Amino acid sequence: MSVKFCTIASGSSGNSTFVGTEYTKILIDAGLSGKRITESLSSLQVMGNDIDALFITHEHIDHIKGAGVLSRKFDIPIYATQGTWEAMENQIGKIAPKNKHFVYTEEQCVINDICLQPFSIPHDAKEPVGYSIATENHKITLATDLGHITEEIRKQLVDSEILLLEANHDEELVKSGCYPLALKQRILGEQGHISNRTAGKLLCEIMSEKLKYVFLGHLSDENNHPHLAYETVEKILKKDKIKVGSYLHLDMASRYSRSRVVEL
Numbered sequence: 001m002s003v004k005f006c007t008i009a010s011g012s013s014g015n016s017t018f019v020g021t022e023y024t025k026i027l028i029d030a031g032l033s034g035k036r037i038t039e040s041l042s043s044l045q046v047m048g049n050d051i052d053a054l055f056i057t058h059e060h061i062d063h064i065k066g067a068g069v070l071s072r073k074f075d076i077p078i079y080a081t082q083g084t085w086e087a088m089e090n091q092i093g094k095i096a097p098k099n100k101h102f103v104y105t106e107e108q109c110v111i112n113d114i115c116l117q118p119f120s121i122p123h124d125a126k127e128p129v130g131y132s133i134a135t136e137n138h139k140i141t142l143a144t145d146l147g148h149i150t151e152e153i154r155k156q157l158v159d160s161e162i163l164l165l166e167a168n169h170d171e172e173l174v175k176s177g178c179y180p181l182a183l184k185q186r187i188l189g190e191q192g193h194i195s196n197r198t199a200g201k202l203l204c205e206i207m208s209e210k211l212k213y214v215f216l217g218h219l220s221d222e223n224n225h226p227h228l229a230y231e232t233v234e235k236i237l238k239k240d241k242i243k244v245g246s247y248l249h250l251d252m253a254s255r256y257s258r259s260r261v262v263e264l
Helices: 034-043 067-074 082-092 151-157 171-176 181-188 196-206 226-239
Strands: 004-009 016-020 025-028 053-055 078-080 100-102 109-111 114-120 129-134 139-143 162-166 213-217 249-252
Touching (some): 004 034, 004 213, 016 034, 025 129, 034 067, 067 082, 078 082, 082 100, 129 151, 162 196, 171 181, 196 226, 226 249
Parallel strands (some): 025 053
Antiparallel strands (some): 004 016, 016 025, 109 114, 114 129, 129 139
């Protein structure tokens, strides 16, 4: 059974990711306008009414902006933790009761032939989660908006074939940049975002022969650059004797447009 993956956008301007099999198509987050998400799906030959479910990681606007519009227009069920629902419900407009669903970190959620495992992440939101997504033969994990790395995050990343991993910032750029001190402290804090360097070290810790594709995502527009994120992570991997480009593919999840499509 094959599975397709691509990010529609990744960053503080909006986040959304598509995962699909022959029988099931889902979105993780909808932080762009409904129109932009629909247009991106169309470029994948996927229509809005083909989407079986929308899963939300947390209530920040760059993850939920288009959620209500998509649900109402295409009758799409929305799945989120109880805390996320409480925090986002007044932001996304009225959702049909039949399309309001809950996920729990101790339970798997099955949508046709796709099984999702929500896992807790440390971020300044009500009850944020990442998602591991399994089909019959494959595993994909989405882990962004991570204030720091926990053992649960490491556990969920193990044996992934595709990984969307946050590489939000370069620590020195944050420290020397023009952001107010409070915002700098938030970004660098235990409930903020992880750096390029932390992402590279984490990859070394969880690397296995199963991991084929890593997309670095949620890059800061002010405190990072795609080439800097790539070079920092690649350098750390090489130091640990992990070669990029032959078996392991390292790519960027674009801030404003969809990534290349990967099919397993």
